[in-house]
Amino acid sequence: MDPVYLDHAATTPVRPEVIEAMLPFLRESWGNPSSSHRIGRGARAGLEQAKREVAEAVGVQPNQVIFTSGGTEADNLAIIGAALAAKAAGRPMHVVTTAIEHKASLAAAHAVCRLGGRETILPVDARGLVDLDALDAVLAEGPAVVSVMWVNNETGVVQPMAEIGARCRAAGVPLHTDAVQAFGKIPVDLEAVHASLCSLSGHKLGAPKGIGALIVRDRTLVESILHGGGQQFGIRPGTENVAGAVAMGCAAKLARAELDAHVEHLAMLRDDLARRLQAAIPDLHINAADSPRAPHVLSISVPGTDAESLLMHLDLAGICCSGGSACSTGAIEPSHVLVAMGVERPLALATLRFSLGHESTAADVERVATAFPDIVTRVRGLSAALGRA
Ligand SMILES: Cc1ncc(COP(=O)(O)O)c(C=O)c1O
Numbered sequence: 105m106d107p108v109y110l111d112h113a114a115t116t117p118v119r120p121e122v123i124e125a126m127l128p129f130l131r132e133s134w135g136n137p138s139s140s141h142r143i144g145r146g147a148r149a150g151l152e153q154a155k156r157e158v159a160e161a162v163g164v165q166p167n168q169v170i171f172t173s174g175g176t177e178a179d180n181l182a183i184i185g186a187a188l189a190a191k192a193a194g195r196p197m198h199v200v201t202t203a204i205e206h207k208a209s210l211a212a213a214h215a216v217c218r219l220g221g222r223e224t225i226l227p228v229d230a231r232g233l234v235d236l237d238a239l240d241a242v243l244a245e246g247p248a249v250v251s252v253m254w255v256n257n258e259t260g261v262v263q264p265m266a267e268i269g270a271r272c273r274a275a276g277v278p279l280h281t282d283a284v285q286a287f288g289k290i291p292v293d294l295e296a297v298h299a300s301l302c303s304l305s306g307h308k309l310g311a312p313k314g315i316g317a318l319i320v321r322d323r324t325l326v327e328s329i330l331h332g333g334g335q336q337f338g339i340r341p342g343t344e345n346v347a348g349a350v351a352m353g354c355a356a357k358l359a360r361a362e363l364d365a366h367v368e369h370l371a372m373l374r375d376d377l378a379r380r381l382q383a384a385i386p387d388l389h390i391n392a393a394d395s396p397r398a399p400h401v402l403s404i405s406v407p408g409t410d411a412e413s414l415l416m417h418l419d420l421a422g423i424c425c426s427g428g429s430a431c432s433t434g435a436i437e438p439s440h441v442l443v444a445m446g447v448e449r450p451l452a453l454a455t456l457r458f459s460l461g462h463e464s465t466a467a468d469v470e471r472v473a474t475a476f477p478d479i480v481t482r483v484r485g486l487s488a489a490l491g492r493a
Pocket of ligand 1: 206316
């Protein structure tokens with residue numbers, strides 16, 4: 105039996121249409137887009153088309169799309185690049201982010217501190233929503249950038265981005281948003297939320313790994329963190345990954361055309377899965393159940409279990425999903441996102457993320473809903489026997 109893949113927030117399979125779109129840029133138009141000859145011009149045309157497609161998907165101009173190696177690089181370029189630009193303008197390297205960001209943003213903010221700047225980490229409430237009073241307080245200090253993720257990768261929580269953007273704009277502070285999990289799952293219009301910088305990643309929506317973009321709506325806001333040739337206005341030097349960019353453009357175009365139907369399909373499957381799991385396991389928690397959530401993520405915690413054991417049994421049953429914890433320095437640590445939301449440590453360590461994607465079906469939900477209750481019973485039995493529960 106084929107495995108059930110419910111880990112699309114980690115990565116997605118490359119869509120067949122995307123592979124078809126890429127192939128000519130690997131086989132024929134493989135030139136360097138900076139070359140002026142015909143082979144180079146073919147590659148340049150593909151790159152420009154890809155910029156247009158990504159730009160249209162998020163409501164910006166094509167020359168505001170800077171291709172990167174992925175979401176991690178885009179987050180680093182936005183946060184460290186904004187700090188460096190502030191320093192060059194004689195202002196403090198003060199960056200603001202939140203306790204629930206992806207590690208790419210949190211680590212970039214820590215790197216700013218190592219460069220002599222400082223960071224402010226905004227708290228979230230129990231629903232996973234950013235504390236807007238804390239935001240207002242820090243905006244008064246005039247930081248170099250505020251970075252808030254649009255959709256959380258672990259819980260699916262959607263931040264009130266228009267409200268956050270309006271507050272940043274009123275204070276004259278640029279807003280960066282990590283829209284890696286929002287792109288293709290909710291409408292992303294950067295003008296509507298007043299975001300100046302926005303990180304995107306291709307492999308979360310059917311393009312291959314290793315391609316992403318930072319949308320830069322004002323080039324004075326970021327300084328490059330890489331040094332080399334002058335490609336992409338010098339903001340991200342280096343010969344562009346043309347086939348990757350074409351793939352991302354194609355995936356963005358498809359995602360834009362399919363958004364409404366896709367959202368409906370994902371939300372229906374997610375809600376069905378949640379209902380069935382809750383019916384079978386009455387004490388199961390749905391994390392951020394009362395928060396605005398993107399349709400592709402379902403985060404659950406199962407008291408009396410641990411995520412590692414659940415994942416192992418699910419894998420044996422052919423079901424692929426993720427746990428919320430991370431292994432650091434040999435110990436299993438609970439997710440920083442759940443901890444920031446005030447979830448108790450044992451429950452945080454008993455958390456799984458199911459994340460749906462383009463090719464997810466009702467049959468996938470059926471297989472999980474059928475297998476999971478027995479797995480929980482087995483893991484609980486084992487935990488009780490070991491005196492853990
Ligand atoms: C919210 C978020 N930001 C950034 C990233 C990093 O993206 P990439 O894997 O393209 O570096 C991820 C990937 O897990 C993510 O979910």
